[in-house]
Amino acid sequence: MTATAITNEKIDAEVVLTCSVCRSDRIQKVDPDFNFCRCDSCGYVFDSPRPSFAQISAFYSQTGKYDTWLNEEHARDMLWKRRLKKLSQHSSKGRLLDIGAGYGQFLHLAQSFFSEVHGTEVSESAVALAKEKYGLSLRVGPIEDLDLPRQSFDTITLFHVLEHVPDPGMLVSRCHALLRAQGMLVIAVPNDVLAWTSKVKKIGNGLGLKSFQKFSPKLGISRAGASREIHLSHFTPTVLRRLLENSGLRIIEEALDPYYVSSGIRLFLDRTYYVLHRFLHATLKINRYDTIWMVARKP
Numbered sequence: 310m311t312a313t314a315i316t317n318e319k320i321d322a323e324v325v326l327t328c329s330v331c332r333s334d335r336i337q338k339v340d341p342d343f344n345f346c347r348c349d350s351c352g353y354v355f356d357s358p359r360p361s362f363a364q365i366s367a368f369y370s371q372t373g374k375y376d377t378w379l380n381e382e383h384a385r386d387m388l389w390k391r392r393l394k395k396l397s398q399h400s401s402k403g404r405l406l407d408i409g410a411g412y413g414q415f416l417h418l419a420q421s422f423f424s425e426v427h428g429t430e431v432s433e434s435a436v437a438l439a440k441e442k443y444g445l446s447l448r449v450g451p452i453e454d455l456d457l458p459r460q461s462f463d464t465i466t467l468f469h470v471l472e473h474v475p476d477p478g479m480l481v482s483r484c485h486a487l488l489r490a491q492g493m494l495v496i497a498v499p500n501d502v503l504a505w506t507s508k509v510k511k512i513g514n515g516l517g518l519k520s521f522q523k524f525s526p527k528l529g530i531s532r533a534g535a536s537r538e539i540h541l542s543h544f545t546p547t548v549l550r551r552l553l554e555n556s557g558l559r560i561i562e563e564a565l566d567p568y569y570v571s572s573g574i575r576l577f578l579d580r581t582y583y584v585l586h587r588f589l590h591a592t593l594k595i596n597r598y599d600t601i602w603m604v605a606r607k608p
Contacts, residue, residue, distance in 0.1 A: 325357035329478040329542070330552045343525040343532045345543075351551055354502055354543040356533045362431075362451070362475055365539050369432040375412050382414075384570045389415045391567045392468065392497070393422060399561060399604055400493055403463025408452050408484075409470030413439030423464070429455060453483050460489045467496045469568070471549075472540040481556045488607040494558060496603045497566035498544045501530050505597045546601050558605035565590060566600035 325346065327334050333350035336357075346357045360368075368374075378385060392415070402424055407416050410428030412435045419426050428447040430436050439445040448455050451474070465484045471477050484494050501507050507529030513521030514529070523535045533539045544552075550560055565586055569579035586598035 323357070323359050323361050323475070325355060325359070328353050329355070329476050330548055330555065332478070340525045340527045343528075343530070345525060345528055345530065351548060352545065353548045353552075354528070354545075356541050359475075359533055359541050360539055365473060366431045368539055370434050372434060374432065375435055375438060378412065378414075381570050384572050384576075385414055386418070388568065388570050389418050393419060395564070395567075395602065396464070396466070396495055396604075397422065399606075400464045400495075403489075404461065406457075406462040406465045406487065408465065408467050408480075409473070410439065410445075410447055411435050413443045413445040413447060415466070415468065416445055417443040427462075452487075453479060457487055459486050460492075462487050462492060463489055464493050464495065467494070468566075469497055469499070471496060471498050472542045472544065473538075475541060477542055477552060478556070481552055481558070485556050485558060485607060490607060492607045493561075494553070494605045494607070496549065496553075496601075496605075497568065498542075498549065498601050499540065500545070500596055500599055500601045501540075502528065502543050502545050503597055504599045506599055544601060546596050546603070549601055549603055553603065553605045557608070559608055560603065560605050562602070562604040564602040565596060565598045566602040568600045 326336065328336065328348035328351060330353040331348065331351040333348055335349035336346050337349055339345045339347045339354065344356050344358055345354060347354050402422065404425045405419055405423040405427065407428040410416055410430050413428060416426045416428050428445065429452050430447045430449065431451060433449060436447045436449050439447050465488060471480065474480050488494065510521055510524040510529035511526060514524050514526045523531050530543055533541060546563060550563065553560060565583065567583055569583065571579045583598070590596050
């Protein structure tokens, strides 16, 4: 089943009526042709109608879904080590829970840093691969449905997961409940509403360029399932900050996620682009990079 097939099949199965960030019902259509809506109260952008959780789970459970990741194993090792280095600036050794762990590459590397590592994943193929490749036993299913003890983790990570889930507010609240006092939640998400790359995609669409027609002419974002990913939410730093604070967490770091997976000259270019945006963020307090990195602590 292709990404397009999942998008088109029963796309009207789920219509969102209230905002997941602030629970307002003041919802407006931003781009009906691409199913994009925005909350008038807080600015949260999301897809509605959208694919169901069952469709998303099936999409990410397809055979061969993680073949590209496996082929990029060395570059992805470098990515996870960059993230571990950023994470270690705040985290104390203890129990780690990685939600949406994929096939477990991050958890494999994190075992030397934390006393215990645990992971969850909705993709059955990824869970099987994690067991085969790293000997990791991941929990299968959404974290809201799993029976995990409250206040049992020192660190919870959500690396490019929050944009996939039906209710980000519920997920963050669940993380709050699972964290111990002074526990830390680390989140990385796309910054596709404000990123320069989204502006370029809008321009390309406006010029009628064929390769840009899959992007919204108003937001520069592709429809859920029109690419290799299904994103239901589209965050800005302000909206993500509000979501975390509404859940009772205190922001301790707001930065950029060094998400690039590359090698050779492409690695040099990606790193240079990242460093440029880090400088802009540090000096002007603006984020026009492709990603958001945010760390919050439970009081």
